[in-house]
Amino acid sequence: MTTPHRSIRRASRIDAQVHASVAIVGSGACGLTAALMLHDAGIDCVVLERDAAPGGSTALSSGFIPAPGTRAQRARGVEDSAGLFARDIQAKAHGRAVPALVDAYARSIGPALDALQERHGLEWMLLDGFLYPGHSVHRMHSLGQKTGTALMAALQSAVDAAGIPVLTQAVVESLWFDADDRAIGVGYLRPDGQEERLGCDALVLACNGFGGNPEMVRSLLPEMADATFGGHVGNDGSAILWGEALGARLRDLGGYQGHGSWVTPQGALMTWAVMMEGGIQVNREGRRFHDETQGYSEAAVHVLSQPGGIAWNVFDPPLLALARGFPDFCEAEAAGALRRFDSVAGLAACMGCDASVLQGTLDAMRGAAPQADGRVFKRGLDAPFYAVKVTGALFHTQGGLDIDSDTRVLRQDGSPLPNLFAAGGAAGGVSGDVVWGYLSGNGLLSAVAGGYIAARSAAALIIKARKQMPWPTSP
Template sequence: MAIVAVGSGEAFEAHVPLVIVGAGACGLVAALAAKQFGMDSVVLERDALPRGSTSMSQGFIPAAGTRFQDEKGVKDSPELMAQDIQRKNGYEADPAIVRALAEASAGVVEWLADAHGVPFDLVEGFLYPGHSRMRMHATPRRTGEELMGSLLNAVEAAGIDLLTEAQVVDLHVDDSGRVHGVTLARPNGSRESIGCDALILACNGYGGNPELVVRHLPALKDALYYGHEGNQGDALLWGEAMGASLKDLGACQGHGSLAMPHQTLITWAVMMRGGVQVNAEGQRFSNEHGGYSEQAAKVLAQPGSMAWNLFDRRIHQAALEFEDYRNAHIAGAVRTFDSLEDMAVGLALPRDALQATFAEMHTLAGNGEADAFGRTFSAEDLLVAPYHAIKVTGALFHTQGGLEVNTQARVLRKDGATFANLFAAGGAARGVSGSGDSGYLSGNGLLSAVVLGAIAGREAARKLSCESAA
């Protein structure tokens, strides 16, 4: 990966107005937005089949004030959503970006549904940590794979060019920082060059690059990486070489509930509906309602870097709504026990410690007090036999820091000025999760990918249209 200085009169094999690097949700939505504003683009994807980190997620997009919320009687607003995001990240994110994403979120979700047939509905039944309203929008199967399928269908229907097995290896940049084109490599070793008038980096973060993870996320250097292998930090490295401003590189989304050895994501709804996590000593070690991102490091700190998700039949039945959970159940990850004593024996947990853990939850539910970690329990959510258990570990899903952008998704230099024609969104850009792992509010990743991706496509198209009219 390199920045190539542009020489005078350099020729490219082809030219398009707008090049988009990466065909995850971010790149696809950016292309659809650019098309809406009359601008043709080409999306370049390194893989044979576009997947990205989106396909490995549950595909939940938070949005405030949508008609899907109105239909379910949920009263929400961009202001409230922005407050929730900032409260979770400790007010470390750029407030202008947070406000812009919250304000645009409903319009983007409804546009994708109405103009492009993405079958969204509102995820009901529980609140994810930090959200004060139900605002997660997802496709029926609750998988990122299904969301990607819908977006790919939309891109094809719109007649947008998508080139797969086309890994961008070089950016061609002049002395002023203007991008003139890219070089892409094919699997057979051949290379092609494409000139452009603007470039959108939608190639996610650096979670798949061990050297960058050690440098910026040392606490998760030994965590299982459960993101797309193509997230090698290309945008970060290109931006660094160009003198871009880089922000919040220690921010990430972890997850404290990856089934082992099956490596299947277990929805955090299991915890939010009343489940708990215990370690190999039969003891709880955290507030499971604090957030699944920061829970990754907490699980990894336990003996053997593992924990057990404990829940009951009520929660099990509700979790079957999620395809990932159904897959884990089919694969044998979910174990069932008729009593605490049976569960202690079956999971090789100290019986007295496990019984004491459950006794404490009953006591807290009775007196209304919080435990040492700050969690409270209600009588209706207490676990009852038969019990279910899943062995889990903590994982790194994707990074949240990156190129600093303004509210038009334009990449900023270190002095705050914008590059002439460089845009970034999704994991390539600085997100809204603050500087660490605890600031991630559920859905922040796809909020940046989908909503900021739409903004990037729209603003790139507007800029190019203005330039061509001048």
């Protein structure tokens, strides 16, 4: 993939076929949440999507969103707060995430999920069977189907019901600004190669990161240069390229979400719940090599550093039952990824390791003392054993345009651009600038909370401008 052509054009006005109060670039969870919230505020918008149908990174995710203080949490008697959530985010990032943005997202994600439920029919369930890495309470939310595809389908259905226009197969190439850095519209290519233009009073970038751009990954994330990319190809770095051309400030370009459980060669995702509840990862030598409970993102780097860049997820019948509750695992199993062994010798033979080494790894789990890496196991694994061969993958990046707590894009000097907003993959997130700073769910947290805040900020700007407009004079 070559670096896309993305430009900033300057003009006092844009000759556009259509005008909207707000233009939204990207129709993933971020863009569609923003569109729904704008609709609720009485603000018209148009969503522009490069693909034939909305999907993007959201559709490829598990669709799990962390949030405190929601209706779903209260119904299950879970005590949580935005402050506790913010502390968990910063603890995982070791304080490297932007405090104001962490606080804004932690405060906004609960109201955002409740608004989507109460006004647009998204019925959230709380995943309370186990704790995701880094979360101190059960706060991961999902729709009943537990997939990103289902989340996108629900958001698109809500957008359709609201009558919000989503223009697909519209590849935005140029952003138009006036001499005062005010966004006035966008130019986009249609399937026939013709450029069309949309004028706007405010612009929201909800488009993408750069995980699908090999040149940018090689430059900015060298440790993942040869890793499998498990994200959406539309993550081509457009937002960063526009930001550089505009003179906007960028942030946390070394941050990303990896995953240490990408099933190979089937190319599917295996849920990390198995690791959190007692499963282990072993390398080709039959040895564990990291504390699996620290998180699936940094696990990608650990797995890739092993011989051949692979590992085996090893677990037993109770954990298999847990795994089968997740559609991503069921897809991997259906593709032939799951292997069953009645003995340690059989498992070792499949892995190509010394059976005595693997037996020692399994025996060490039965001790009450912490492992060398600090992990403490509640129990050992019992035959029959199950194994899935995995590698490390890059899913999406966490760096991008620098924004304030209202999602306004910032100039190099830290001042906000007048009417340009960014969130989701287009903006720097709340994971800091390293892979281990990613707290489970940070991607969709940034998308949904960011879309919610961007809509609120853009709506306030539009409403203020309307109030300041002079009344028309009589002819």
